[in-house]
Amino acid sequence: xxxxxxMEGKRIQSAARKALIAANSSYYSWSADRQELFRATMGPDxxxxxxxxxxKELMGISCTALNAGDIWNDLAIxxxxxxxxxxxxxxxxGQDMIYLNESIAxxxxxxxxxxxxxxxxxxxxxxxxxxxxxFSAYQKRDYFAFRFQLWVRLIIKxxxxxxxxxxxxxxxxxxxxxxxxxxxxxxxxxxxxxxxDQGKTVKGGLSMGYRNPS
Numbered sequence: 001x002x003x004x005x006x007m008e009g010k011r012i013q014s015a016a017r018k019a020l021i022a023a024n025s026s027y028y029s030w031s032a033d034r035q036e037l038f039r040a041t042m043g044p045d046x047x048x049x050x051x052x053x054x055x056k057e058l059m060g061i062s063c064t065a066l067n068a069g070d071i072w073n074d075l076a077i078x079x080x081x082x083x084x085x086x087x088x089x090x091x092x093x094g095q096d097m098i099y100l101n102e103s104i105a106x107x108x109x110x111x112x113x114x115x116x117x118x119x120x121x122x123x124x125x126x127x128x129x130x131x132x133x134x135f136s137a138y139q140k141r142d143y144f145a146f147r148f149q150l151w152v153r154l155i156i157k158x159x160x161x162x163x164x165x166x167x168x169x170x171x172x173x174x175x176x177x178x179x180x181x182x183x184x185x186x187x188x189x190x191x192x193x194x195x196x197d198q199g200k201t202v203k204g205g206l207s208m209g210y211r212n213p214s
Contacts, residue, residue: 009158012082015057016089019050023090036093040109054086085160088153101151116165120146146170 020027020039023046027035042050048065051072055061059079063071072083092099093110100110100119105126113119124143131138141147146167154161166174184190 008082012058012086012160013089015054016086018057019053019086019090022049022053023047037111039091040093040111042091050087050090054083054090058082058086081160084153088155088160092154096154096156098152098154101153116150117145120150144169147173149174 017028023042024038027038030038045065048068051068052063052065055063055068055071059075061071075083088097088099098110100116102123104110104119105122110119113122121143124147128140132140144167146165147170149170150165152163152165154163
């Protein structure tokens with residue numbers, strides 16, 4: 001079992017190396033800092049070339065850079081783990097090859113922030129601005145670090161992991177919300193129902209449809 005995992009890791013590393021060369025043939029002649037900057041700020045054309053190589057090397061799917069994204073999006077979730085591992089090696093930064101699976105402003109990368117706190121605070125300011133613009137009755141929230149979990153991908157001891165970053169306050173808030181949702185479900189059984197008005201803005205919030213499953 002351990003040998004199989006080791007072999008899979010080497011296969012993924014080999015695919016990532018080929019993909020980075022496809023993205024830019026000079027990649028392995030650069031300094032470590034320039035390589036990291038390239039991974040963090042890679043443009044869409046380079047990303048598409050990376051995806052096409054990874055699909056070929058790891059899934060046996062031949063495609064071009066033009067249609068690689070569509071093929072990738074159509075894959076089953078169960079097929080994505082080795083691809084996401086390899087792609088992390090082409091996008092991650094730092095010793096852990098960390099990749100923040102969150103929205104970042106255009107023409108900005110995680111390298112533009114000294115800390116994850118700096119990113120989180122900037123994201124808080126952005127969310128507050130958007131909410132205030134969309135909802136006239138919106139009441140400003142005070143900031144505390146990592147109110148919402150950050151989804152990340154990273155390498156730990158040569159293995160690929162999905163992870164969530166919390167603050168203690170954010171973690172406790174999340175747990176309380178989950179317990180509250182479970183209690184509401186117990187007292188008032190309901191399920192999500194899609195509809196033509198789903199997600200539309202209404203006074204005080206968004207339109208959401210639910211029904212009693214019984």
